[in-house]
Structure formats: structure tokens, C-alpha cells
Amino acid sequence: MGAKTLIIDGQTVSAENHVTILQAATDNGITIPTLCHLDGVYDVGACRLCLVEVKGSTKLFSACTTRVYEGMEVTTQSERLKKYRRMTIELLFAERNHVCAVCVANGHCELQALATSLGMDHVRYDYCFPKWGMDLTHPFLGMDDNRCILCTRCVRACWHIEGAGTKNVAGRGSKSHIISDLNEPWGDSETCTSCAKCLLSCPTGALFHKGDTVGESERDRSKLGYIVNAREKQQWIV
């Protein structure tokens, strides 16, 4: 019932009951870096970039999945958080094969933009150079596992906005990867509606329009939030 009052970075803010720290911060003009969060789909706390400190606990909390409470004191920027965020982003780069210079999403990539804003000038970990392939079997969409960060935004958009349930996660640990249906070639999928919402949701160049060349994959992700808002609130606000 009612609003909660909490402190974020020394600023007293009020937030609706049940909202997350991320929502409360965003509503009050405080920016927390995110990668797996996407307006319009539920949060899963997968990327760990929105980690924040909460007074009274030594644990770190993901801002996108932690709900506010009365009197909560949150710190979104500290040396410790900066260190962990930079480490997280470096590990994402080390885990797969991200080659920005020749990527379709170069200049329009959330991973790249975050790396820049977090001051990543090099990666301190050994690159894994895994051998991932591509799925180009769909008539006009492509999937490159090399560029996937497993944020699962495409899976959530596919299941909960389009409702098709084509995209899924298979495998465990570093072998986890995005599949279509029960690991069919995407072009053979019986459930895919070719709506391309997965493409809109992807933060990197992992999902792309076939034929796109370097830096051509520019997407308007707000369309997903627009669809959800229209469906749930009957408000068609551009």
C-alpha cells in the first residue's frame, strides 16, 4: 500500500510499492548500467551489471530484481561496484568472439557502449575463443552465437511479447546457447512467426538481418515497450 521512501545515492526518493530499485532509480533520474533489462519484458538479473549496495548487507543486489522497501539505503556508484562492473563486462568480452570492427552492430551495440562508459580499455582475462557457429537458415534473420551474451532478452521477447515460444536456452555453463524450438535450424522452426522481436531485443549483433553489413544493425527497441504498453494498458503512446 502506498509509496515507499528510500535513499538512493544520498538522495531521498519515493517509489511505488513493489517496484524494483532499478525502476525507482530510473524514475528519479539516477542511471544504473544494465544489459539484460529490457522495457516490456520481466527481469531475470542475468547480466549482473546493475549490482548495487544496500546498507546493512555486505551482499550485492541486482537492482532489476530487488524490490524497494521503506527506509532502504542504496548506493549505485562506488569503487567496489565500478570494479565488479568492469570485471563483468571484461568477462563477457572474454567469453565469446566479439569483433566490434567487423560487427553488424558496431556503433549500435549496448555491450560496446557499456564497455566504453565503464572505461574498459582492454580485457585482463584470457580470451576463450570458443568455436561457435551461425544459424543462417531463416529466410531473412540470422543468429551468431559468437556475439551472444546470453542476456536472454530474445527468449523473453519471443515468449512473453510475441507469445511464440520459439527461442530457448540450451546447455549449461559456458556451453549455454540460444536455440530455436528443440534445437532445430531456425529456418525449420514451426513456431517462429518471423516477427523479428528477438532482433529488436538483442543488445549486440548476435541477432541480425541477413545482408546487414558493418554497423548497419540499428534497432528501435522502444517498439517492444510500446507493444506491451498498448496491450496491457490500452495506451498507444509513441
Next chain:
Amino acid sequence: MSKRIVIDPVTRIEGHAKISVFVDDAGNVSGAEFHVVEFRGFEKFCEGRPYSEMPGITPRICGICPVSHLLASAKAGDAIMAVSIPPAADKLRRLMNLGQIVQSHALSFFHLSAPDFLLGWDSPPAARNVFGLIKSNADLARAGIRLRQFGQEIIEVLGGKKIHPAWAVPGGVRSALTPEGRAKIRAWLPEAYATTRVALDLFKKVLTTHERETQLYGNFPTLFMGLIAADGGWEHHGGKLRFTDSSGSIIADHIDPKDYRSVIGEAVQENSYLKSPYYKPLGNPEGIYRVGPLARLNICSHMGVPQADAELKLFKTLGHGAVTSSFLFHYARLIEILAAIEFIERACDDPELSSDELRANAGINSLHGVGASEAPRGTLFHDYTVDRDGMLKKVNLIVATGQNNLAMNQTVAQIARHFVKGDAITEPMLNRIEHGIRCYDPCLSCSTHAAGRMALHVKLIGPGGEILNEVFRD
């Protein structure tokens, strides 16, 4: 007992290579080899990628001639889509290639080769470079650097950046020439003409004092190959393949570049990552041919622009049938710069370059596509095989420098025969051998990286592996 002289690495070329000169018992040179000692692997690691990414990936082969790979790759993509690209896109690609020819040739002439014949073959190596040129003739050096900048600016005006522009794509290009870009290019023209004229006059003077070099630096009969326009004129982006022999006779003509395999075979040389293409009907080594500016001028009847045509007439008087001295690659390069500037001037007056019809769209209509373009150093082929989804199954790149490989070996041997005597390794001898390679302006970045400090290490090795003589140069 035979001996071997190794020059490693060769300096002032684009890339990393070494030269071996073999000396027989009598102290005479029995042969020579030019080795490319690093491996890039583009043909292999591009497998599994979509063909549409290739114009983004392959320009990374080289920072000097990225446009050549960009254009050949886009053309191979056109062939896979089986489309005719919009006329404006073809004209724009040509304009970028002209910019590339100017910048690359200016680099070769002013930065890499001119220090030898302007500062003197026997001048100290520490000063025999572009910095030495700046010291001795600052105006010329500055003009040469700016001429290269002119070419680079054309690439930037069209593609957004000077190096590795992701601008040409399968089906066309991504943007047109803007009015601002057009004005910018036009403003450069008077200076570009003036610098090229100065360089041409200078080189003609060099020719009068360098008869020996003209005679000795790669002067031997070979075939010549390049793209040629339908009317037999100079071509740099479209057209068909033509082979001529050293008497100037056409031995093969109107060959579609997609059928290059019917005329070009590829030999593998031991101790080198550079392949050695040869003219298939004659076999290896009789099928030795040269590509690049010298070949393009030898195979064509005219340039198609007045100032360069006048120079071409003079050039043709330097040979009987064909001009066979590789030292005259330098002259051919300057004539091509002049022609390129004249064609660039024409392009500036062409309203079609501002067209918004720039890109054809299509799916996979052919599982095989070949793109050919004249890189500054010679004909470049990109040959892609894809599956039904457009994923690359096989990639074959035939780069210009490789096609000159057999001729470079012969050039090194020819020069060495005149300057290597016994065990003595002299600085002028080393430099002359290296210059024989520089005539071809080899771009080994297309198969190698320039790595580390370009020092020079020469060893004269006896039959038992003992070092008879050794020279280091920083």
C-alpha cells in the same frame, strides 16, 4: 660449394619478408628467392561467415589497400546475388578506387622508393628514407605526403573514414557523393596535378641518369596481365582480363574474371607463404607474368584522358612492344596517378554520383561468385563459394603481389648477379637488391603483418652452415 645470402627483413615495403641469394662455388649468383614469412589465414577463418560480412572483414587484410579488398569483395557479393548494381554505385566505387590508386602510388613513390634514387643508392641507410627526403627536399616530400592525403580524403569523403571504410556492399554502395564532398575533392585538384607533374618531370630526369638501373632492375621478358576496357583502354575496376607477351602481342583476351581459373594456375613455393600464380596454358615457370601499373600500361592502347595519354605515348617508347624493365614500374605508377586525377576531375562533374539509387537487393541466386578489381599493385580476385543460406564454404583470394612473385624472384637474381661478387656484402649491393623488390611495391600485408622494427640482417652462409659474412642494419 654453394652459399646463401639472406636479407631479412626487407625494408620499406608493405609487410614482412626476406630474400635469399644463392651463390655458387665460383662466387656467382645461381638464383634468388623472395620469401613471405608470415601467415594471415583469412581464406580459412572467413569460412562459416555470411558473404555479406566479407566487405567488412577482408579490408582488414591491409591498411594500405583496404579499398581493393572492399571492392573485390563487394563485387563477389554482387555475383552471388546475381544482380547488376545501379550505375551510380558502379561510378562511385570507381571513384573510390581512383582515390586508392592515388594514395597508394603516392606512398610507394614518395615515401618508399624515391629516397633511393633521389638521395642516392650509396647514401647512408639511416638517412635514406622519407625523413631524409624531408631534410634534403622538404617541398617535394611535403607535396608527396599531401598527394597521398588527397587520395585518402576521397576515400573518407565517400566511405566515412580513410582506412577500412565499410562502404561498398554486395549490391552497391551505402552512400552517395555529397555536394560538400564534391567541393572538397575539386579543391584539391590543382595541387594534385601540380605535384604529379613535378614527380613526372623528376622521374624523367632520373631515367637519364639511371640507364643501368633500367637495364638491370627486373628487365626480362614475361607476360603481362590486367583488366582491360572493351575498347582496349586502361581499366581499373571493370572490364575483362587480357594477357600480352613481351613483344606486346595479345595472347589471351576478353576473359571474364570469373573464369580466371582457366588461365591462372597457382604454384606453392617452398619457404614462402606467398603463392606463385602463373599463366596456365604455358605452365610454370614459362607462364610467368607481371601485374600492376607496368602491366596495365603495357596491355592497354590508351588511357582515355588527354594528359595521361600523352605520357603513355612517351612510356611506350621505352620498350619494344612492351616495356619490360621493372624499374619503370615507378614511371607507370606516376602516369596512373595522373590518369586517376583526370578521371576524378571528370567524376566531380558527373551529377549521377549524387543519385540515391545506390543498392540492389537480392537473395542468394548463385552459389559461387568472383569479384575482380585492379588494386594499385595489380589484379585482385576474391572467389567465394557459399551454401544456400549465404554461408561461406570456400574462400580463395588471389592478391596482386603473389602474381608478381615469380618476377620478383627473377628481379632479385638479375640484380644480385651484377652486384654480388664473392663473400663481400656491401651496403649498396643490399640496397639495390631491396629496391628491385620495391619496384613492385609489394603489399605483403595482404598475406603478412608488418611486425616489429624493420631491421636488416644479411648472412652469407657456407655449405656447412658456417657464417662467412654477416651484416646487421638497424
